[in-house]
Amino acid sequence: MLSLHWPWILLLWPLPLLVRRLLRPAAATPTAALRVPFIDRLQRLPTRPGAAIGSPAIRWSLLCWTFFLLATAQPLWRDRAAPLPVTGRDLMLLVDISGSMRQADFEREGAPIDRLSLVKEVAGAFIDHRHGDRLGLILFGQRPYLRAPLTHDHEAVKALLEAAEVALAGEYTAIGDAIGMAVKHMRDLPARSRALVLLTDGDNNSGQLDPRQAAAIAAGYGIRIYTIGIGRQDVPAPNPYGLWSTEGAARFNREVLKKVAAITGGRDFHALDTDALRRVYTRLDELEPALGAPIPLQYWTPLYPWPLAASLVTSALLLLRRSMAGNAGA
8 A cells, every 4th residue: 555654745846836936037137248259140049938837848847846756755655564462361360359458467658558459559560561461350259240351451450450449349258259250251262371360368268169179170271370368367357257356267378379379380479568569460470471562563665766766867857858958059
């Protein structure tokens, strides 16, 4: 497909005609007479009126000017577009928003911060680095909810994560059901690399599916699971009677998360503070490296040498014609 990089250059085409029309020849001024012995021969030479618009000289000049403008406008031939460079990875983020995520046992710049707010900040930075991947988001508590299907619209995923609220999906934690929902949405995808990033601060105390059974199903579809356990193992959590207590409460169970990661060929992490959580997501970038910012590749072939060569040839022919005309007149 032919296109011009600077098509507005062609608007200059009438410029020589406007200059010729607006600029009148200089008025003749009297000068001193020059005596020559061959005045008779000079008086017998035919006078040559100024070239008219339709004269061959003007047409050749305009043709040369047209070729020059075409070359300056940068004609380009667009070739077949290359595919966008993407990693082919599908990453589903599973974020725990159960009641225990309201615990403010982390710090940011010396001030206490609750777990979910910190996760939003650190996971949001992780989303910003995943150029070229498709990301999805599942929020889970007592039940899992698909908030964002896999998409290249990372800003939408980040906005939905920012809008998450503690206990919006219930006070308890259904890790197995969240994994099962993620597998359901990813099992038929043709991606070369599919992975889940599961973040939780509690044990599986709700739902129908055991996390290890869900991990075995995910492994059958070639889906890796990276687990992140945050907070201490003895923080208060809701017990079966709905009361918050450290006695008999469902605590963070790292052994389960380690087993889930091992079954699927992933890795497990445990973050006790803010810096540790940031390092976890940095490590995830290394384990599942992103390609970098996608660049649409479009190949263009420059065509300006052809009209430029035509302009030079036309100029040479015009000069040659004038030179021959001058010799004939002499």
